[in-house]
């Protein structure tokens with residue numbers, strides 16, 4: 001596509017654009033390097049685990065690693081779609097987004113290598129729901145943006161990517177990981193990495209919420225599309241969590257299992273359900289505004305007050 005103008009030549013960046021503010025925040029808060037995290041204690045901890053305990057964590061690692069890799073390789077069509085639409089500040093922000101996801105992918109692969117499981121194929125731990133979301137729906141909806149950047153296509157892409165994968169699955173994953181290992185005093189290295197990652201994900205969620213909100217502001221049809229889409233994806237998202245928790249419960253029900261790891265599977269399911277409701281409510285706040293310009297002003301004010309939106 002030929003360019004007919006350049007925003008920063010004809011004028012300047014929109015310094016108040018919500019995504020420019022988020023870009024500034026990413027530059028300030030996104031400074032961390034997976035290569036600087038010390039995984040030596042994690043290696044010892046993993047070495048001391050029983051085979052049954054290892055079996056508890058491998059499905060979780062398979063889910064995290066696949067998820068981070070998927071979002072790293074699937075974000076590009078969103079960057080291109082928004083760039084094509086002339087959304088320069090959103091594009092600037094997304095450059096940091098992609099770099100964040102690259103570091104998340106590196107973090108898990110590095111950790112797997114350090115604790116000695118880098119060469120193990122964990123793909124058997126991806127169940128049907130996981131495959132539906134990460135192998136099929138996510139790349140399909142993202143790739144659609146190469147040729148279609150309609151509000152519907154953008155809502156469907158941001159809903160699966162930001163609301164379901166990041167807002168429900170990743171959040172529930174971090175929660176579970178912390179639940180199991182913080183209490184047990186294990187894996188300080190990866191837990192530190194997850195703290196950084198969680199902070200990055202907070203910004204990613206803001207991008208997703210904003211992106212959907214500006215399309216539903218003053219547009220009920222788009223709002224209903226978003227809600228319908230969330231409801232359509234929920235059984236698969238819940239399926240991912242249900243698969244992991246059921247696997248754990250079945251394992252623990254065997255009397256020969258030797259594991260000292262404590263984990264409340266019911267709590268994990270509840271947490272996922274709660275995230276699903278929270279994401280819907282967050283996006284729904286966009287309905288208060290007549291149009292995207294009003295929404296942008298409200299975001300700018302919220303950023304000034306440093307309140308979350």
Ligand SMILES: [Fe+2]
Pocket residue numbers: 068071100101104197201
């Ligand atoms: Fe990530």
Ligand SMILES: [Fe+2]
Pocket residue numbers: 071101166200201204
């Ligand atoms: Fe993310």
